[in-house]
Amino acid sequence: MSDEYTENKIEAKSADSSSGGYAPPADHIPAKESPDQELYHAKSFWTKWVFCQDAKVIGVQYALTATAIGMIGLILSWGMRLQLGFPETFSFLGPATYYQSVTMHGMIMVIYLLTALFLGGFGNYLIPLMVGARDMVFPYVNMVSYWMFLVAVLVLIASFFVPGGPTGAGWTLYPPQAILPGTPGSGMGIVLMLISLSLFVIGFTMGGLNYVITVLQARTRGMTLMRMPLTIWGIFTATVLALLAFPALFVACIMMTLDNLIGTSFFMPEIFTMGEKLETGGGSPILFQHLFWFFGHPEVYIVALPAFGIVSDVISVHARKNIFGYRMMVWAIVIIGALSFIVWAHHMYVSGMNPWFGFFFATTTLIIAVPTAIKVYNWVLTLWRGNIHLTIPMLFSLGFIVTFVNGGITGLFLGNVIIDVPLSDTYFVVAHFHMVMGIAPLMVVFAAIYHWYPLITGRHLNQTLGKIHFWITFVGAYAIYFPMHYLGFIGVPRRYYEMYDSPYMTSGVGLNQFITVAALIVGFTQFLFLYNIFTSWYKGEKSERNPWKANSLEWHTPDYPPTHGNFGKELPVVYRWPYDFSVPGSDKEFIPQHVAPSEVPTAKVEQT
Amino acid sequence: MFVAIIFALVIVASIAFHFWSPWWWTPVASNWGNIDDTIILTFWVTGAVFVAVCLFMSYCVWQYRYRPDRKAEYKPEDKKLEFRLTWLTALGVVALLAPGLVVWKEYVSVPDNAFKIEVVAYQWGWNYRLPGDDGVLGKTSIDLVSDENPYGLDSKDPNSKDDILVMDADLHLKINQPVKVELRSFDVLHNFYVPQFRAKMDTLPGIITYYWFTPEKTGKFEILCAEYCGTGHYAMRGYVQVDEEKDYSNWLAKQISFEKMFAKNSGKKLLIAENKN
Numbered sequence: 001m002s003d004e005y006t007e008n009k010i011e012a013k014s015a016d017s018s019s020g021g022y023a024p025p026a027d028h029i030p031a032k033e034s035p036d037q038e039l040y041h042a043k044s045f046w047t048k049w050v051f052c053q054d055a056k057v058i059g060v061q062y063a064l065t066a067t068a069i070g071m072i073g074l075i076l077s078w079g080m081r082l083q084l085g086f087p088e089t090f091s092f093l094g095p096a097t098y099y100q101s102v103t104m105h106g107m108i109m110v111i112y113l114l115t116a117l118f119l120g121g122f123g124n125y126l127i128p129l130m131v132g133a134r135d136m137v138f139p140y141v142n143m144v145s146y147w148m149f150l151v152a153v154l155v156l157i158a159s160f161f162v163p164g165g166p167t168g169a170g171w172t173l174y175p176p177q178a179i180l181p182g183t184p185g186s187g188m189g190i191v192l193m194l195i196s197l198s199l200f201v202i203g204f205t206m207g208g209l210n211y212v213i214t215v216l217q218a219r220t221r222g223m224t225l226m227r228m229p230l231t232i233w234g235i236f237t238a239t240v241l242a243l244l245a246f247p248a249l250f251v252a253c254i255m256m257t258l259d260n261l262i263g264t265s266f267f268m269p270e271i272f273t274m275g276e277k278l279e280t281g282g283g284s285p286i287l288f289q290h291l292f293w294f295f296g297h298p299e300v301y302i303v304a305l306p307a308f309g310i311v312s313d314v315i316s317v318h319a320r321k322n323i324f325g326y327r328m329m330v331w332a333i334v335i336i337g338a339l340s341f342i343v344w345a346h347h348m349y350v351s352g353m354n355p356w357f358g359f360f361f362a363t364t365t366l367i368i369a370v371p372t373a374i375k376v377y378n379w380v381l382t383l384w385r386g387n388i389h390l391t392i393p394m395l396f397s398l399g400f401i402v403t404f405v406n407g408g409i410t411g412l413f414l415g416n417v418i419i420d421v422p423l424s425d426t427y428f429v430v431a432h433f434h435m436v437m438g439i440a441p442l443m444v445v446f447a448a449i450y451h452w453y454p455l456i457t458g459r460h461l462n463q464t465l466g467k468i469h470f471w472i473t474f475v476g477a478y479a480i481y482f483p484m485h486y487l488g489f490i491g492v493p494r495r496y497y498e499m500y501d502s503p504y505m506t507s508g509v510g511l512n513q514f515i516t517v518a519a520l521i522v523g524f525t526q527f528l529f530l531y532n533i534f535t536s537w538y539k540g541e542k543s544e545r546n547p548w549k550a551n552s553l554e555w556h557t558p559d560y561p562p563t564h565g566n567f568g569k570e571l572p573v574v575y576r577w578p579y580d581f582s583v584p585g586s587d588k589e590f591i592p593q594h595v596a597p598s599e600v601p602t603a604k605v606e607q608t
Numbered sequence: 609m610f611v612a613i614i615f616a617l618v619i620v621a622s623i624a625f626h627f628w629s630p631w632w633w634t635p636v637a638s639n640w641g642n643i644d645d646t647i648i649l650t651f652w653v654t655g656a657v658f659v660a661v662c663l664f665m666s667y668c669v670w671q672y673r674y675r676p677d678r679k680a681e682y683k684p685e686d687k688k689l690e691f692r693l694t695w696l697t698a699l700g701v702v703a704l705l706a707p708g709l710v711v712w713k714e715y716v717s718v719p720d721n722a723f724k725i726e727v728v729a730y731q732w733g734w735n736y737r738l739p740g741d742d743g744v745l746g747k748t749s750i751d752l753v754s755d756e757n758p759y760g761l762d763s764k765d766p767n768s769k770d771d772i773l774v775m776d777a778d779l780h781l782k783i784n785q786p787v788k789v790e791l792r793s794f795d796v797l798h799n800f801y802v803p804q805f806r807a808k809m810d811t812l813p814g815i816i817t818y819y820w821f822t823p824e825k826t827g828k829f830e831i832l833c834a835e836y837c838g839t840g841h842y843a844m845r846g847y848v849q850v851d852e853e854k855d856y857s858n859w860l861a862k863q864i865s866f867e868k869m870f871a872k873n874s875g876k877k878l879l880i881a882e883n884k885n
Contacts, residue, residue, distance in 0.1 A: 096839055174797055180796060180838070182731045270751070271813050319680065324686075328685075373693075374690070384664075384668050384681075385683075386681070387679065389674045398669065406622075410654075412704060413647065416646070416704055417708060418711040419647055419708060422803070422807070424834070425808070483625065486632065487631065507631060581680060
């Protein structure tokens, strides 16, 4: 929007002239750039709740589907932990089953739970509401996106039932082993996995274009980019990353499917196995790794950036203080997103690629620590001199800070190429990525659910269950993954079905048993959380409007919880950022985004 | 109050665990002790940041907990503070990265006097090949692999004749002799990893990868495959025995050369028969 276009159309809302000689601040309202969006009005039950085009319902559909498949991922992790803690105790856990559990657990949690939940779930629910739009710009495509995701999930589940079972190639699916008979599920299992991933990417692209274009084109008047809540900045940037990164995964999936089904050799060099030479040749297994990690590293930030954004908003609201250094926070998100595309080979330091790449990728990787550290400083500086309500969303946000800083600094170990040499492919890596992209983002998922549940359902989650859920999850998960780093120091490699009496492992037996018990307890607690979600839906304490006294638009819809079309007859006009808490000079404790300067003439806000 | 104390306790417990944990790395047995030094340095720098940030957070939670009469500060930005924190962090990153890259330079620069040996990985086991008196490994090709010629050595290459074939999972090395391991795989990715040597690298079908180290302690060290390679991955073990000069010569004398093996031409030992599962 150019300045000349708007300059002539400033409408000053006349303030109450009785205020004597004091000139109230003029209210700047940018002109409408386009007519109101025409909205599809669903009539029947099917079009309202099943094949639904309302982003809010699609968001809930995404979230429920992701949670359901995530529970399968959780239960698979129990199988792994039982085997690691108490080997030779459970006869149903053979090596093939173990490796299949490892693989499916990883893939489900990263792609089908976290990515789908943050972007499909929170993205759909929050983007239109927070930027002041009635819906996504392409509601029909948005609906198809969810159904593609569901089909992808169903294909994934189907792979459990084909001959040979699901693939056990590890979530990285490295060829050649992924498609050779030495790996479980190298027949139909891997094919269905690759098809499911491809469907996921197609479905995600439909949703992702929606999120990006809605943020860029459908913001309400006055909602400049630099007034967007950080939640939207996080989800928006993550979606851009995903749109650029997923195609690499997509082509890798197609190429490996062809290698597997029609005998091409994209990733297959000359191979001698099982007493004979295969009819492959000329391909490169490292090519797959480059494609996979060109997707896989941004994927880490696809999960992390929405978490960064959401946690910023939650901390700010519950500490009754503006987020510290908003502009720096926005730029940090953008810079992290950009850098995330030139660090991928730090997953491949010992892959056999040219070792001189190590210098470049170690440098870029450690540079990312700078904007990331700034974000951490700004979260704790937001707490500084705040007025902190220790609500459950706030507790989970604090848990996020601890686990994220912990997981972040171990990233500095692994990113520094020479330190990665002894630690790669050990439990240090397992502990690192679970802490930083498992536990930390999950803390934010929980914070977000406790925070926005009242908006979605009009009721609060049970507080006692919530507190139990938080303390067991936070302390338990920390007790699982913090000591696990030290197994990596001993030298325990990851993806080992059992260690026999290896000298490295015997000292870790007790620790492994402790971790298994802790994992079972933390896992069961998540079912308590699900119980809380489902019972509070109709039995929870009724929530008043805007219970956390937040400023962003989603809490200020005419209907509470928001209904079809979000904002009633008139879309709101935005005059400020969403962080005007405890503004000096104002008698109001918080000033929502749509409150005009003339309504709070005494507030001494800084330009935002 | 309670919340702030628990968060602080979690941090204190982490520090205590770090210093009193019985779980720590195995004593280094190669020249790569400087990798351990880099890790220790990283521990101190990043550990200090972790403790500082988390204790500061706990302090804020305690000091600024909700009181109805309190009003939070309104301060959108503090350019000076943000600027200082940025540069301080950048400085810390340089302090970690620079020594790391120096050691990495050493890791990728193989000394000229390194003894070249070949490690052959397959599903699921290890074999080795040592150069004979000429000190050069002969050419190989996967097309030539057969029962009679399990390494696929090129019999036309004069360098291959005296190559010593160790068709066993146990490898012997001479102490204080720098070794360049050339890694070769027949089938899928593997990784030749001995925790006490601190070094590792993937083996790939189709290309030769390498790394080097100098064993500096005698003893028997377990080899673990560190790149997932299928159902038998966890069972893909072996041993490296680091010997004094004399023991090493004794062991070496018992090994068979390619020429002799080929002459026997019996192919009694199929590579695949090594499969331990």
